[in-house]
Amino acid sequence: MFVDRPGHGYSERGGPQNDYPDGQAAAIAKLMDEKGIKRAIIVGHSFxxxxxxxxxxxxxxxxxxxLFLSPATHPWPGGVAWYYHVATAPVIGPLFRYTVALNAGMTxxxxxxxxxxxxxxxxxxYIDEAxxxxxxxxxxxLANSADVVNLNDYVTRFSPRYKEIKTPTVIITGDSDDVVLANIHSKGLADDIEGAQLLWIHNVGHKPDYAVTGLAIGAIESIAGKPRDLQTLARxxxxxVQVTSQP
Incomplete structure (x- = not known):
C-alpha cells in the first residue's frame, strides 16, 4: 500500500496535527485500521x-x-530554504504560492x-509518470512547506525516542546525497536503533529507490524473514550503479 503524505498527491491535508510527522504517522495507523491491516513493514523515503x-x-x-531510504530523521545545521518560510507566512504566503512559487517552480x-x-x-x-x-x-x-519548516524542531524533540525502536530495521543511503546529509541522519538512525543494518552505497544520490531498486526490494524481503545477504546485494x-552511470 502506497500512502500520500496528507495534503500531497491527491490526499486532503486534514487537521493541524498533520503539520508534524507524529500526526501523519497517526493518519497511517488509522488507515491501516480501516483497511484491516494489523501490522506492516513501513518504508519511508526522505521526509x-x-x-x-x-x-x-x-x-x-x-x-x-x-526500511529507511535516504531518511531525514535528525536535527541538522543550517535550517531550510527561505521560500519554505515565505510560503507559510500568513499574508504574503498565499500570493507567493499562487504566483512566484508556481511559475518559477514549473521553470x-x-x-x-x-x-x-x-x-x-x-x-x-519520471516527470510524466511520477x-x-x-x-x-x-x-x-503550503502542505510541503509546513512539513519542512516544522521538521528540524520536531526531530530535535522526538529523535531521542528512536532508541525505543526494537523492530528489524534496514537503512539504505547514498554517499552522494546532496539533499539529506547521510552522515547525520542515516548514521544517526543506525546508532539509535539497536540491530539496524546500514547499507552505505557509493555513487548514489537521494533516490536509492530508483538507483538501487533491487536492493530496496531485497531489504523488504529480508525484513519479512526471507534469507537475503544484504551486504552482498549492496556491493x-x-x-x-557504476555501469549505468558511465557515459
Missing part, C-alpha cells in the same frame, strides 16, 4: 523517514519492520528533479 520512525515509536504493535522542475537524482540519471519518463509538478499546486506547496548494486 517519510521521520514519519516511519515516529510510527515505529508510537505504534510498535503495528510495525513489523522498517525549475526538470533541473531540480535531475539534481535530486544526481549523480544517478533521472528516468526519462507527477512531481503536483507539489507546485498552491495547497500542496552488487554498487557495481550496477
Amino acid at each position: 517519510g523517514g521521520a514519519i516511519a520512525a515516529s510510527f515505529a515509536v508510537l505504534h510498535p504493535e503495528k510495525t513489523t519492520g522498517l 525549475m522542475l526538470k533541473p531540480a528533479t535531475v539534481s535530486v537524482f544526481s549523480p544517478n540519471p533521472m528516468p526519462v519518463d 507527477g512531481p509538478a503536483l507539489v507546485l499546486r498552491p495547497s500542496a506547496f 552488487e548494486a554498487e557495481l550496477e
